[in-house]
Amino acid sequence: MGTRVSYPSEVKLKAVEMRLAGVPVKEVMKELNIRNRTQLKTWMRWYKNGEMHRFEQPVGKQYSYGKGPEYENETVKLEEENRYLKQQIEVLKKYSELERKWYQK
Known part of the structure; x- marks a missing residue:
């Protein structure tokens, strides 16, 4: 089992913007050094659901950090x-x- 990687919110938003622009998943992962394609899918889901506050949350705290939107x-x-x-x-x-x-x- 690997260690957890914490990506800055700027990287997360850049990855989402690239995907929305039609850049292939592999290219986004290579350019931004993202390890797992599932992570990119999760960020896309957050973006589509309007859960922008989640981009600021630390690793492993998505469900308890701040107890919801500010x-x-x-x-x-x-x-x-x-x-x-x-x-x-x-x-x-x-x-x-x-x-x-x-x-x-």
């Missing part, structure tokens, strides 16, 4: 929480509607 102020944090809770309510409404249809049959 917010500019309390208002932005509350707006995000409100949006999330509204989505949860919508899911529950859809489920209850489906459940009602199942029991009608």
Whole structure:
């Protein structure tokens, strides 16, 4: 088992930009000295999911470092929480509607 490598956030973002520009995976890995193609796939997934805060996190701390995204102020944090809770309510409404249809049959 090898040692963990910590890539600077600039390297991660450069790799994502190169991939979005259509540069082949092997070429990106060679130019930026990235050891594993799975790492590049992970960075691409983070970028596509909008999880930009993960690029700044140290190795092995992706799930505990900072406990999520940093917010500019309390208002932005509350707006995000409100949006999330509204989505949860919508899911529950859809489920209850489906459940009602199942029991009608």
